[in-house]
Amino acid sequence: SQTIHQWPATLVQPVGSPLSLECTVEGTSNPNLYWYRQAAGRGLQLLFYSVGIGQISSEVPQNLSASRPQDRQFILSSKKLLLSDSGFYLCAWSVRLTGDYEQYFGPGTRLTVT
């Protein structure tokens, strides 16, 4: 069976510090990977998606970047965090990229920027 892991589970970082969140998927090959952010009282916002190693698409301009160094590894980064980067970050994977396929979410990382 497939599983998706995220770490850390919670993170408190000062403004201006760097960020690295990691997501890994087990039990599947060549998954499509996604990073979402969920702000309080708002729906999930797609930040990045990836169809393969080194292939990253950004959905919204922001202070964040993503990388996919391995097939089942997806990393969300920032060089300098802003207060507005606070939120709940979710990684997800799917078998195919079209809207007909299920997306499976990880447990999430709660980021608080102080």
Added chain:
Amino acid sequence: KNQVEQSPQSLIILEGKNCTLQCNYTVSPFSNLRWYKQDTGRGPVSLTIMTFSENTKSNGRYTATLDADTKQSSLHITASQLSDSASYICVVSPVNYGGATNKLIFGTGTLLAVQP
């Protein structure tokens, strides 16, 4: 603009009672509509997924309905349990015309609290 709106924002019910959550969307055309359950501090978990041609889909005590003409969906929870306390999110997937992304459109969710 593609939007998904849910009501009520929050709901409190007593254990054993039924409840219905609403979802209105303006996404057109759409491929499918999903309902997710998200426990506090956890990732969303899929409950049901319906294509535009389906009217209803059940998953245990959860029953989702879809009216594509009025662009409305509902999630009915029967005989609620304490473990049903969570946020319920309506998600619509637009038709993908060969585009590059499975860009789901998420509602803001209904926060359900089931009390003993």
